[in-house]
Amino acid sequence: MLIGAVGKDVVFDDGIKILNPSRVFLGDHVGFNVNCYVSAGPHASTNIGNYVRVGPMVTIEAVNHRFDRIGIPIYHQGYTEAQIDIDDDVWIGAGSVILPGVHIGAGAIIGAGAVVTHDIPAYSVAVGVPAEVKWSRLSTTPPAVVDRAPEKNTRGSEA
């Protein structure tokens, strides 16, 4: 599998599947937990920044089937594709689905089980189906005690 770019300290846990890997670009310190699926289109890239943590069973999907014609099986109608951008320091919760054309801004959090159908602003926490911004990290007080960040990205399951 020849991935378009893989930064340093990138971890894939068990079960990763990548479609059109030559159009997938990964930054540094990216971690994929178990059973993730990542696709780019044949032309549209999927760009994942630095320090992005991807929870278990997440789907990042840059391709849709076309379905605009009736009487022809969707199977035969071809595809559309749209670039996905996931900026630095994003955390994607378990089981989430990121759909074609979405841009997730830096520092955003996607809650478990979300379906992200549109852009998510930087530093926001988005949850639900479709994902909506629940609050902004910029307007909340950090916790009094902050755990030390892991020194080494040894397992994707730390995502």
Ligand SMILES: CC(C)(COP(=O)(O)OP(=O)(O)OC[C@H]1O[C@@H](n2cnc3c(N)ncnc32)[C@H](O)[C@@H]1OP(=O)(O)O)[C@@H](O)C(=O)NCCC(=O)NCCS
């Ligand atoms: C999004 C998340 C980080 C927020 O955590 P939190 O700050 O502790 O949030 P809270 O539990 O206090 O919930 C705050 C509100 O958001 C809602 N909420 C939280 N997570 C949600 C989710 N995944 N989907 C829908 N609503 C969610 C809560 O119901 C609550 O709503 P309310 O204010 O209307 O009652 C967390 O809920 C989450 O989804 N974490 C992902 C965990 C995961 O996937 N771990 C795997 C390792 S990568």
